[in-house]
Amino acid sequence: MIYSELQNVLSSKTIHLKTGEHLFTQGDAVKNIYSVKKGRIKLIRDTLEGTPTLVHVAYAEESIAEASLFSKNYHCSALAGTNTEVTVYSKNELLKILQEKPELMMNLLRRLTTQVRDLRMLNEIKSIYNAKEKVLTYLATEFHRDNESDLPLKDIAQKIGMAHETFYRTLKVLESDGKIKRNKSQIIKRMATASGCEGY
Amino acid sequence: MIYSELQNVLSSKTIHLKTGEHLFTQGDAVKNIYSVKKGRIKLIRDTLEGTPTLVHVAYAEESIAEASLFSKNYHCSALAGTNTEVTVYSKNELLKILQEKPELMMNLLRRLTTQVRDLRMLNEIKSIYNAKEKVLTYLATEFHRDNESDLPLKDIAQKIGMAHETFYRTLKVLESDGKIKRNKSQIIKRMATASGCEGY
DNA sequence: CCAGCTATATGATTCAAATCATATATCTAT
């Protein structure tokens, strides 16, 4: 339960999805907010041209559709990337409780500011054209450690906007450069840990 | 004033920055929240390795450091990319008012969900490798109309992660393809407005 | 009003990453 502080006031239920099953589809009315308990949910958006693009991958402990709290319709589709357990909350119920309990709303606000920061960082990573530099910058951004250490390399590649083949190759080069170490598909950065950056 | 609904309760002052001047520096205690009135502010982050990366460029009407509302220290530096006017709000004052007025907090929440969505959209655009398709997708996303119609082409190019030369060329091609029309540096999309996508 | 800066524009060239192809390893479901 990601909204642990809401445990007693917000009702929820758990659902199970098999690989590829849809949680919701782009355009659906926003009725629920979700959090991933186990597995992963891919958010995919169909562009005007019909090319689907991966917008986000949510892993255990991550919430989904918070960004749609004020939207009538989902702006992307959500489907299970593997067998996945999801907790379901009612959007309207959540909105009501937030209105009643400002301190809970404040928590949500905090969560969203973090999301904004992460997304900006990702945006900038995507602006880097040099593969080595891009990968190193991604590895430097911490946010791959916590929740994403078990992310398939292929998904990381897509996340940072790079062909997966290039990603595999770049990892190999970085390894032989001594910049990283690898253990199976775990990537371990090998760098002098600069101190003085604890503030993040 | 970006927090127009707070106009009467939240004090603010305006400051002027010359090109290159710092608004705040990474690691500084977060005392203020800002919004850009005129010009642009670059957010730059020094990574662990010391390589500075551009995290975001905020233009007129954009707020800065909302994402730092709950941080003790700024996670990046902000400096003027050109001569810039900035409105300054006190973080603590803002936090206090938000706590007292849940409806204002709700507004901020809504703003942040919009930001998250925009950032995800931008992320998606950046994942498109084909220049024509990328530009068309950007043009299809509305968010260039409202606030960014007067954004220099060069800045748009950077925003969507493309060399400005390529952007100029692509615009020219799209124009001769009849896909867009141009008036000075105003870009006008000429497409059958795809219906069924109103929800976004 | 002028000088200097910045944006726009476009040509030529390079090159690195996308793409295509194929093979093997690994996971997953039954």
Added chain:
DNA sequence: ATAGATATATGATTTGAATCATATAGCTGG
């Protein structure tokens, strides 16, 4: 345990966008 799907890996080739270069137009500040 096995089959099918998916991830990882790597080679060969192509391509299109970055880069470098240069020119002009348009702003902006003093």
